[in-house]
Amino acid sequence: MDILANLALGFSIALSPYTLMLAVIGCFLGTIIGALPGLGPSNGVAILIPLTFALGLDATSALVLMTAVYYGAMYGGRISSILLNIPGDEPALMTTLDGYPMAKAGRAGDALVLSGVASFVGAFLATLGLIFLAPLLARVAFLFGPAEYFALYLLAFCTLGGMASNNQAKAAIASCIGLAIAMIGVDESSGLPRLTGGNLHLYDGVDFLVAIVGLFAITEVFFFIESHGKHSSLGVKLDKVSIPWKDIIACRWVMLRCSAVGFIAGVLPGAGASLGSFMAYMSEKSIAGEKGGFGTGVAKGIAAPEAGNNAAAGGALVPMLTLGVPGSGTTAVLLALLMTLNITPGPTLFTENPEVVWGLIASLLIANFVLLVMNVPMVKIFVRVLQVPPWVLMPGVTMISFVGIYSLSGSYFDLLLMVGFGVLGYIMRKLDIPTVPVILGILLGGHMETALRRAMLLSDGDWTYLFSSPISIGLWVAAVSGFVAPMFLRNILKKPQRVTD
Amino acid sequence: MKYKKLKVMLLSSLLILGVSGIALAAECIAPANPGGGWDFTCRQIGKVMYDIKAIDKPMQVTNMAGAGGGLAFNHVVAERNEDAELIVAASSATTTRLAQNAYAGMTADQVRFVGSIGADPGVIVVGAKSPFNSLGDLIDAVKANPGGVAFAGGSAVGGFDHLKALMVMQRAGVDDITKVKYISFNAGGDALTQTIGGFTQAMTGDMSEVVGFLKSGDIRVLAVLTEERVPGFDDIPTAKEQGIDVVAVNWRGLYIPKGVSDDTFKMWADRLQQVADSAEWKKVMVDNGLAPFTKVGDDFQSYIDGIVAEVRTMSQKLGVIQ
Amino acid sequence: MQSDRIFGLVATVLALAYIVSANQTQISFLTDPVGPKGFPVLIGIIWALSGMFMVLRPDPQPEWPGLRTFGALAFAVVILIGYAYALKPLGFLLPTAVAAGVLSYQISPNPKHAVLTGIGLSGVLFVIFKYALGLGLVAVPKWLLG
Numbered sequence: 001m002d003i004l005a006n007l008a009l010g011f012s013i014a015l016s017p018y019t020l021m022l023a024v025i026g027c028f029l030g031t032i033i034g035a036l037p038g039l040g041p042s043n044g045v046a047i048l049i050p051l052t053f054a055l056g057l058d059a060t061s062a063l064v065l066m067t068a069v070y071y072g073a074m075y076g077g078r079i080s081s082i083l084l085n086i087p088g089d090e091p092a093l094m095t096t097l098d099g100y101p102m103a104k105a106g107r108a109g110d111a112l113v114l115s116g117v118a119s120f121v122g123a124f125l126a127t128l129g130l131i132f133l134a135p136l137l138a139r140v141a142f143l144f145g146p147a148e149y150f151a152l153y154l155l156a157f158c159t160l161g162g163m164a165s166n167n168q169a170k171a172a173i174a175s176c177i178g179l180a181i182a183m184i185g186v187d188e189s190s191g192l193p194r195l196t197g198g199n200l201h202l203y204d205g206v207d208f209l210v211a212i213v214g215l216f217a218i219t220e221v222f223f224f225i226e227s228h229g230k231h232s233s234l235g236v237k238l239d240k241v242s243i244p245w246k247d248i249i250a251c252r253w254v255m256l257r258c259s260a261v262g263f264i265a266g267v268l269p270g271a272g273a274s275l276g277s278f279m280a281y282m283s284e285k286s287i288a289g290e291k292g293g294f295g296t297g298v299a300k301g302i303a304a305p306e307a308g309n310n311a312a313a314g315g316a317l318v319p320m321l322t323l324g325v326p327g328s329g330t331t332a333v334l335l336a337l338l339m340t341l342n343i344t345p346g347p348t349l350f351t352e353n354p355e356v357v358w359g360l361i362a363s364l365l366i367a368n369f370v371l372l373v374m375n376v377p378m379v380k381i382f383v384r385v386l387q388v389p390p391w392v393l394m395p396g397v398t399m400i401s402f403v404g405i406y407s408l409s410g411s412y413f414d415l416l417l418m419v420g421f422g423v424l425g426y427i428m429r430k431l432d433i434p435t436v437p438v439i440l441g442i443l444l445g446g447h448m449e450t451a452l453r454r455a456m457l458l459s460d461g462d463w464t465y466l467f468s469s470p471i472s473i474g475l476w477v478a479a480v481s482g483f484v485a486p487m488f489l490r491n492i493l494k495k496p497q498r499v500t501d
Numbered sequence: 502m503k504y505k506k507l508k509v510m511l512l513s514s515l516l517i518l519g520v521s522g523i524a525l526a527a528e529c530i531a532p533a534n535p536g537g538g539w540d541f542t543c544r545q546i547g548k549v550m551y552d553i554k555a556i557d558k559p560m561q562v563t564n565m566a567g568a569g570g571g572l573a574f575n576h577v578v579a580e581r582n583e584d585a586e587l588i589v590a591a592s593s594a595t596t597t598r599l600a601q602n603a604y605a606g607m608t609a610d611q612v613r614f615v616g617s618i619g620a621d622p623g624v625i626v627v628g629a630k631s632p633f634n635s636l637g638d639l640i641d642a643v644k645a646n647p648g649g650v651a652f653a654g655g656s657a658v659g660g661f662d663h664l665k666a667l668m669v670m671q672r673a674g675v676d677d678i679t680k681v682k683y684i685s686f687n688a689g690g691d692a693l694t695q696t697i698g699g700f701t702q703a704m705t706g707d708m709s710e711v712v713g714f715l716k717s718g719d720i721r722v723l724a725v726l727t728e729e730r731v732p733g734f735d736d737i738p739t740a741k742e743q744g745i746d747v748v749a750v751n752w753r754g755l756y757i758p759k760g761v762s763d764d765t766f767k768m769w770a771d772r773l774q775q776v777a778d779s780a781e782w783k784k785v786m787v788d789n790g791l792a793p794f795t796k797v798g799d800d801f802q803s804y805i806d807g808i809v810a811e812v813r814t815m816s817q818k819l820g821v822i823q
Numbered sequence: 824m825q826s827d828r829i830f831g832l833v834a835t836v837l838a839l840a841y842i843v844s845a846n847q848t849q850i851s852f853l854t855d856p857v858g859p860k861g862f863p864v865l866i867g868i869i870w871a872l873s874g875m876f877m878v879l880r881p882d883p884q885p886e887w888p889g890l891r892t893f894g895a896l897a898f899a900v901v902i903l904i905g906y907a908y909a910l911k912p913l914g915f916l917l918p919t920a921v922a923a924g925v926l927s928y929q930i931s932p933n934p935k936h937a938v939l940t941g942i943g944l945s946g947v948l949f950v951i952f953k954y955a956l957g958l959g960l961v962a963v964p965k966w967l968l969g
Contacts, residue, residue, distance in 0.1 A: 145700030169876035176870035187859040192849045225929045226888050391931035395923035415907035430885050449862040461856030
């Protein structure tokens with residue numbers, strides 16, 4: 001059993017007191033970040049990356065810490081959904097549909113515990129899925145040449161873009177902006193500068209962390225200034241917390257089904273956690289039918305999206321680790337982390353850095369149990385965090401972002417760039433243009449170009465080479481349909497709006 | 502990123518410089534950060550030299566990273582030209598860069614190459630399912646259709662992995678080496694994966710890069726670019742056996758300042774020979790996947806002169822340098 | 824309607840400018856069939872096409888804030904830019920206190936809270952960054968101390 005031996009290796013790394021401590025800290029920070037309105041897994045992880053460098057952690061430790069934050073934020077996201085009717089992040093949107101009504105009905109504690117358990121089931125099963133699926137996918141990677149990689153990257157843009165926006169042209173613009181930014185800097189193969197406008201600061205290209213923190217954190221500050229932080233008073237009081245065994249048992253099949261649905265959604269490149277929770281909720285809603293009472297605060301309506309989005313979070317790690325293609329905004333941020341640590345995700349990661357992969361997987365399992373403990377008996381601590389007023393929180397987030405980016409390069413230029421990305425993010429979100437494709441573009445642009453150039457070098461400039469294998473044709477078909485299909489399905493699968501008081 | 506790193510390296514090396522001036526014992530400069538191949542060379546050779554009493558004080562190792570070894574090279578040429586107690590770690594990357602003028606105009610004859618006592622052998626690899634069963638098959642295929650065989654490698658265009666493919670093809674009588682297709686990857690592992698997948702037809706790299714895949718049975722090593730077969734890999738034929746006289750190894754060796762006396766040169770050559778002959782060093786080599794590659798003194802200097810000349814001609818033909 | 828049209832137009836113009844500047848890239852002697860220009864130009868074309876699509880088929884107008892809020896946002900941007908420039912010459916404490924205070928006031932216009940937030944955040948964050956994370960921050964530059 002290779003897997004057992006590998007897991008043993010993983011646990012031998014993850015169970016060291018130091019790594020364990022990092023996992024616990026990461027879970028704690030992550031849950032707080034997820035719970036705070038306006039801070040989700042993406043910007044939470046993004047802000048913390050520069051600080052991880054400041055700590056001088058080695059690759060494995062940094063990865064353990066950040067994935068613990070990632071999982072923690074996925075757990076924490078539900079707290080503000082249920083208590084404030086504000087999703088901490090996009091995937092938690094579906095949890096507001098039944099979570100908030102249930103909390104208003106005086107069962108806030110039950111809703112929190114049930115969603116915590118559902119999160120655990122989803123994340124746990126997804127981690128198991130990752131353990132079994134990832135090594136297989138690593139073998140599949142032998143089938144991926146430059147043409148296939150190019151099509152795969154394209155698929156990531158198409159599905160993510162298709163899902164993230166209601167207007168394909170807008171998703172395409174966002175992707176192009178990201179890709180265009182990725183081209184800035186010295187061209188790797190010729191060593192000559194491109195598109196820098198002669199500005200020396202741009203010779204190294206635009207650091208993706210600058211873009212991520214700008215687009216996520218700084219943009220959020222602008223939105224808070226616009227709304228004067230209206231949506232932040234604690235809407236529901238939480239009295240006692242007990243374990244609603246009856247509901248948990250009643251939801252057991254829902255959790256299992258939704259974990260599977262979420263995991264599959266997560267594995268699809270570019271689809272990610274939002275799709276996972278959406279599909280989980282919608283499928284359970286149609287199984288339950290009219291009598292199920294979805295949307296009125298039923299237990300199944302809470303368990304379904306939470307199991308779904310946490311499973312998707314785990315599933316999204318599969319393409320990220322094995323192919324280097326992130327399955328969601330947050331995994332894109334984690335990919336950024338890996339790349340900064342000089343680890344190239346991809347098929348060789350499993351053979352060349354087994355300690356990184358299996359240490360990560362083992363610590364995910366550990367983090368999951370830690371999170372269950374933190375989020376069920378200790379949930380009250382995190383509820384208190386919600387009482388931090390936005391006029392303290394958002395300036396704090398801004399200052400941390402500034403210092404984090406400043407510590408990367410010590411250059412004011414990066415800070416200006418970050419503010420610029422903040423403004424861009426504000427305009428884009430106002431116009432309903434998704435920002436995640438920008439990040440994806442900056443992250444994958446270089447790889448995508450290299451894949452294209454290698455493919456053309458191999459084929460002596462013959463463009464048909466891009467569609468010459470069954471895999472690449474399949475990926476192109478999937479990419480095109482992933483981009484086009486949402487246009488037609490949009491009327492059928494209309495995203496449910498947030499319940500309003 | 503690259504520029505930032507360079508800045509940090511320059512700064513840190515300046516700091517180290519300030520401290521290291523006081524050292525009395527022999528000093529070995531590793532022109533890279535701790536953990537790399539050059540650092541390994543300094544530390545292991547230094548340790549064995551002290552263990553076998555070739556030197557009477559422990560070797561002092563200084564890391565001086567920057568400009569791919571150029572910073573250290575410049576430091577030695579400009580400031581330590583007559584320092585008899587100084588050795589510097591080098592490898593084929595050093596000579597490739599010197600030959601390609603990547604050290605800002607400095608040339609290989611500004612220092613003395615004193616010896617090499619181990620090497621990571623160059624290899625030419627195909628996937629297990631490849632139709633090529635010998636180096637001859639591969640060469641015939643390139644001769645028949647140069648565009649049909651793409652070599653993958655972990656070094657940049659014009660780097661050592663690229664040159665390995667070219668050297669072999671040139672010796673085999675392929676006239677226009679610019680026609681030989683080479684695709685550069687960020688690491689040897691990626692190049693191998695593509696070759697196993699059949700997207701590229703062959704891969705050039707170092708033995709240490711391919712050992713994992715060799716054990717798993719995914720690849721076949723067509724030729725190892727050494728004088729003799731590598732111990733531990735006795736079933737892999739050399740290119741020389743197959744009629745292609747190319748020796749391209751990533752050797753691990755040392756250079757010393759130009760301005761030292763011939764006696765000093767001989768002293769270091771002797772010490773290296775003692776290390777090479779020691780049981781301690783043989784263990785170090787086995788533990789780290791190195792093949793024996795002992796050339797010391799004038800013998801080594803003439804080997805280097807040959808390599809530099811060959812790489813320069815080849816790079817000119819290729820257009821990497823003017 | 825209008826917003827999308829304007830954005831689409833700006834995007835198209837930017838994309839065309841991008842294509843032009845990509846075309847000015849130097850080409851080295853070692854080149855491949857695509858070269859360093861190919862991919863950027865391809866991106867530029869798709870970018871311009873999508874921009875034009877936005878001009879032709881705009882979505883409904885989003886809810887823009889009033890002129891006063893815009894003023895506030897612009898001011899916030901100015902403050903952040905100023906903060907970026909001030910961080911090095913003026914040290915950490917002073918610019919952070921000012922910037923955090925202003926942002927806090929902008930989110931919730933309560934002067935007392937804002938002052939407390941500014942001072943509190945700059946102090947607490949400085950301690951965390953300097954002593955827990957070991958970042959080389961300068962509290963107050965020497966020339967300010969005299």
